[in-house]
Amino acid sequence: MCGIIGCVGHGDGTLDVILDGLETLEYRGYDSAGVALAGDGLDVRKKEGRLEVLRDQIEADGERPSGEVGIGHTRWSTHGPPTDANAHPHTDEAGRVAVVHNGIIENYQTLRDELEADGVDFSSDTDTEVVPHLLGAFLDAGMEVEEAFRRTLDRIEGSFAIAAVVAGEDRILGARNDSPLVLGVGEEGRYYLASDVPAFLEQTRDVVYLDDGETAIIDADGWRVTDRDGEPVEKEVSTVTWSAEQTGKSGYDHYMLKEIHEQPTALRQGLSGRLDELSGRVTVEELDDVGTPETVHFVACGTSYHAALYGVELFREAGVPAQAFLASEYATGPAPVPEDGLVVGVTQSGETADTLSALREAEGRGAETLALTNVVGSTAARECDHALYIRSGPEIGVAATKTFSSQLTALNLLVESLANGSPGTRELIAALRDLPGDIQQVLDETDAEAVVDEYADRESFFFIGRGPSFPVALEGALKFKEITYEHAEGFAAGELKHGPLALVTRETPVFAVVTGDDERARKTIGNVKEVEARDAPVVAVTDGQSDVERYADHVLEIPETHPRTAPMLANVQLQLVAYHMADRLGRAIDKPRNLAKSVTVE
Template identity: 85%
Template sequence: MCGIVGCVGHGDDTLDVLLDGLETLEYRGYDSAGVALVGDSLIVKKREGRLERLREAIETSDRPGGTLGIGHTRWSTHGPPTDANAHPHTDESGRVAVVHNGIIENYQPLRDKLEADGVTFTSDTDTEVVPHLIAAFLQDGLDPEAAFRRALDRIEGSYAIAAVVAGDDRIYAARNDSPLVVGVGDGRFYLGSDVPAFLEHTRDVVFLDDGDLVVVDADGWQVTDADGAPAEKEVTTVTWSAEQTGKSGYDHYMLKEIHEQPTALRQGLSGRLDELAGTVSVEELSGIEAPGAVQLVACGTSYHAALYGVELFRQAGIPAQAFLASEYATGPAPVLEDGIVVGVTQSGETADTLSALREAQARGIETLAVTNGVGSTAARECDHALFIRSGPEIGVAATKTFSSQLIALNLLVETLAPGDRGDTRTLVSALRDLPGDIQEVLDETAAETVVEENAGRDAFFFIGRGENFPVALEGALKFKEITYEHAEGFAAGELKHGPLALVTDRTPVFAVVTGNDERARKTIGNVKEVEARDAPVVAVTDGASDVERYADHVLSIPETHPRTAPVLANVQLQLVAYHMANQLGREIDKPRNLAKSVTVE
């Protein structure tokens, strides 16, 4: 959530670089945007609403110039979305401008003290204390870097902060529990809350750590730690290009990323399967011993992946639990002996998940991150990292990252608890075929027809058992995220313990039924329960059972291994959510109130 961009060394096109960078960060979720440019003076332009309103405001006034600048897209926390609350924020004289991601926890006492000193605030935000603090230290005679550092010493909380000062040709930035990246170009340098902010200009990046302070000017960048000592940083070249973050002819990023899943899974499996031997080998996991127990911590879609992982670990004979990361970090410490805590996080920057992992580390427990963020905080701080390799995902509603997480968790379980060689060989074969199976689903899906015949209903329920239960939860989450319609996911056997009271002929039920084991047969019994109450039934099935005879609609998937079938079922439910949202005219890639990367607790 929220986006930061900054650039130095571009000259007359600085403003265009900032605006284009903000546009690439729109996927993070925001409700206002603004820029600050430094030339002969400091000029700030900001507007509530979408980036188009900021562009319009700039084009209808004197176009600001500058040789360096910072920009921001804000997702409201302190104060509603208004022009005044939009970033950048300035001091009273307009000498200092600041953009900020995160939350300043002690902003109220700081604000009270500043107001007592005669400072007038113009916004409701926590961020505005920062430029006023910097200005006060400048007034005391400190140089801009020292004033910036002193201001950081006064604030508590999570932040990625970038500041500029009129008459000074540098950008000052720092991070603490919120991501910030430096882009290294040829005589041009950048800042971003995420790599896409400047990917059009350079693929060489420096990932900052908590406590780092960076000064960027036309001559380069310098990083120091919290004590002011020089910090050695490695320049990393990201492997994906700016073209990969475009829509490639699709109407929405989400649809593009749904269709990218065969490629994403091939990337995630590449070099990790020995098809001749029928074994799994993941280099990143070579130093981990088989744990006595596993705890998985995650949020949102990643939590559903964690629930799926729990099922796999338990099948392999390893006790496992999944925790919502926010509850793990703030509740009583769960007991874990001879075990490992696995953080499942798409970005590797999810604040609640990072807190949970740090709590585990404080208790001396080994940690592992399952993430898409190679240079992310989770990947750097955990003892181990397993990268899902799904490539950039721009749509707020996760699609290919979820599928890639499910595959990564299969690889993790097979590495830590290898099963019977025959079973593993069968799974490896299914994993090898999975990208092609997903392509078959994409080519032959009836999701759009199902949507056309069920639009306008009162609510939508999703049910499943075993590995299919997390898929039911994820199907409901994806549906509600982008359609804004009421949807709920349930363990199929729980319907009769309360939710059945909500079932009517106006509540379609999506039943995920794969295989023909006891779980499938019991789920069919639950389907009969809702059918008897005239609820429309949509079966997502591989055809191994006879659930089709009780269904009004069927979304078919190829027959496969029980552990890969949920991945295919999930693709069908992603398409259902997408087509329903598209029919309703929703803003699919940027659903209201949501952000791609949740970097506050």
Template identity: 75%
Template sequence: MCGIIGVAGADDATSAVLLEGLSNLEYRGYDSAGIAVGGDEVEVEKKEGELSALKRALAGRTLDGAVGIGHTRWSTHGPPSDENAHPHTDESGRVAVVHNGIIENYRALRDELEAKGVSFSSETDTEVVPHLIAEALDAGADPESAFRRAVERLEGSYALAAVVAGTDAIFAARHDSPLVLGIGDGAHYLASDIPAFLERTRDVVYLDEGEFAVLTPGDWRVEDELGEPVEKEVETVEWTAEQTGKSGYDHFMLKEIHEQPKALRQCLRGRVDELEGRITVEELDGLDAPEEVHFLACGTSYHAARYGALLLQEAGVHATAFLSSEYATSLPPIARDTLVVGITQSGETADTLSALRKARGRGVETVALTNVVGSTVARECDHVMYIRAGPEIGVAATKTFSSQLVGLNLFVEQLLADEPRNRDVRELVSALRDLPGQVQEVLDESRADEVVEEFMGAKSFFFIGRGVHYPVALEGALKFKEITYEHAEGFAAGELKHGPLALVTEETPVFALVTGDGENARKTIGNVKEVEARGAPVVVVTDGESDAERYADSVLEIPATHERTVPILANVQLQLVAYYMARRLGRAIDKPRNLAKSVTVE
């Protein structure tokens, strides 16, 4: 959610490096920004609003020092304001802290500090931390020990970084919120996400739960909670800073929609044998077919989880998709032979990590399906399968959702490879081989921009589908509401008549997913007729195998293909529908209001 950047020993002015890092983290979602530069004194500047407001406040000023930290805040405690923006300081201004996460016991700590005469200047939970550090300094502790003492008192989730006047070091710690170090040539960095410093180094060190780090201009080290040194592997990130740019597209979202053919090829590479008609996911070798599977996910990933559960159910496996937030707080019965699969693009989604940890506490085997190498979920689960979509900067997930659906097809076939109930997969392999090219065909020929023009001013938008199209209808509605800010809902097509039909009017466009010519298609056409009879305009996304277009006001065409891959093509059309409507409405497509890319609070 919030973004953190830190630098020790910058070649350029420290404030310039921090602003560059914050610019690279704008995609995460935020409502204020600030920096603190340390040296003999700590200088702080922070502003409500976009990063441009902070840059204006710094115009004509260069803050330079040996170390510095910066932050983009996504509000949890207290509304967006200059006072609530990070970094936060103690009363004397000698300590500055940035923080991602939530300090759950902040109220008790604040009451204790206020009883001692400490004055607070913000409504945030974070501000207790610099005051606790200052209290330890006043008691005679050195800066590193003071930082550790403060952290020991915290309950909740945190990625913390602090600078102290007179000390050329950044002190950092993580618990349930990601931090990564960037190891440069003479300069070292820390951040909540790699793009913050990717232009300066691709060598990284991932902090694990409970670890502390100290960065100085010439050195870095990591220690455990007891202060013992931890040997960390320096890894090299495969992608480059250029891959996180817009490459000439107006928005990251549009770029990433158009990157889907490449992303799907990357997901499939080395896993699909067309000659043998086999699917092999080497990282899942030795994973036995379970009697039951629980999928855990949030948001877009939850829609992928529902799709994965349907695939397993069709193969005779008892599979259920759970919202991670509900699973974590209302843990269902879990048999020892249950396989629990966490799906999270970032690998840092707090609700999903919490749910997986509770499942692991029951002794079950876990699998992570994620996009980010070295993420927390990848390190904590027993097995990990990467979807290989490449960096996704736009807040609204696009190419990662398509890659999750493809990845789930591979996962299911690997899981059931030795099961007699598993049918021949040659047709699926052929469809997967053709899929990237078919996605490109949809991108090249889509009429989504023309279609949305017909519905400017509509009051609400419905998306309907059956079977494997139902999760895509849910995702289509979510994508639409995320970036257009217009009301949209996804429904199982057969459920319209059980209540939602009361909302259908001439101002309620209905997007219906109708492919093939089987029972699901015929019944969905029946549902199309229901809304047509109420005067609702209808858009069908179809492969032309049925006569659905006869009942539609507009048609978005997709190629005919396997029943398991055709929803991926339908999804691309719905992504374009959302994008073009949001663009016509003038929305902030890459940074939708109130949302963040990586949701690291529960």
């Protein structure tokens, strides 16, 4: 969601580093942008709209902001609409303190009422603005900057990542609680604070991950981390394994298309060293100390929730009872956690606020927890008892593609590892080994553009599937609606006749995922006949084992493979359909409206 970047040690280049960092964070989703540079005074510039609007305004002003230290922000609106006034950074009335903030301050109205009663005038609708006013008030009371910052943090409740600068001070103060903030350690007295590593990856790959309740102080002389009481905390410096080049477009028109085409590489990375074909076993080092659970609960949101539904199918096939829960419901609902249960949080970023809350709730009930995530050092990975990394590499496009495929792959590894080998493991291992090549075949031979040519003028699209193909149908619909802005719905194929069939007409293309030639395939073909009888056009995504092609207007082919990997190939075809439709409609594919890459507020 919102993005934060701060830096020290760049002299006259501070503004450029901040603006470039904000540009790198554009994928998180935002509707305004701003910067604040601090030296003897404070220079704040902020504008509603995209980052280029802010850049143009700075150039039009004629005088570039200057200062020894600086912070920047891209805002995704929560409190108040996107306007210049609501854009970050926010300042106190004296113009001495500037603050950027991700998250939600839950007691902001109480604090605002207190401050207004003391005569403070607010200039925005945001919850964030209470922070600089509080900090300014503590400074007015004679406190030193770090003490005033700690006192400010003591007063606010909720989720936050905060970075602040003060006029006349050559340092940046940052703190986090339930919202990510990472410190970058560069060379020659250059240090950074950001909400995500890509913001400063051009400058350094050495990072320090902050934990909740910690404060970071950076200046040209170095960096320090303290706890809530101001006591020093020893922190480890980690090195990010991927480079800035990996976050570029590599000649593709959009990050999403690049990342769709990166799926063969991503899956090879995720499988590397984890398949033993000689013994017919899956070996995942991270899972060595995880026993076979009596039951499994998945908690996840959005695309990751669809991956969780796929995981439920796998565990049930292995004889382990499993359920998937929307994380936002699990955290506040009465779902019981058995003593011998495992709660798996599926989260690409490892920072999804709802999923973190659900995992913490499960831990509080005594459950063993596991994070299935892409980001080493993320909050979920650090807080859970175990972490299984999907290893897909950086994903910049807001609509998840290669991370979803990597999640499905990792879920196969998770089930096989905890089941200690099932009768069909050798066949599955062979299919997983071939999966990257099979996906490459889909990418090379797809007819997705022809399907888009046929149905670009339609306004509603349905996606159906059964068993492990049902989550893929849901994901196909989600991907379609996310980036095309057209209406799309996913259904369990058997549920069409229980209501949704009323919406089916000749103007409603139905994408049917039909793989194999078993009872599920035959029943899904029966559902295809139902929509065909209503004159709805049918697009079959199939491996050719059944006769569904007889009833389809278009066919998107996938290679024949294992029943558990076939839906993963179908998913790639549906990703391509969504991408090409959005491209045909001229949508902002990498930055769909109202959406954010990492949802760090509940």
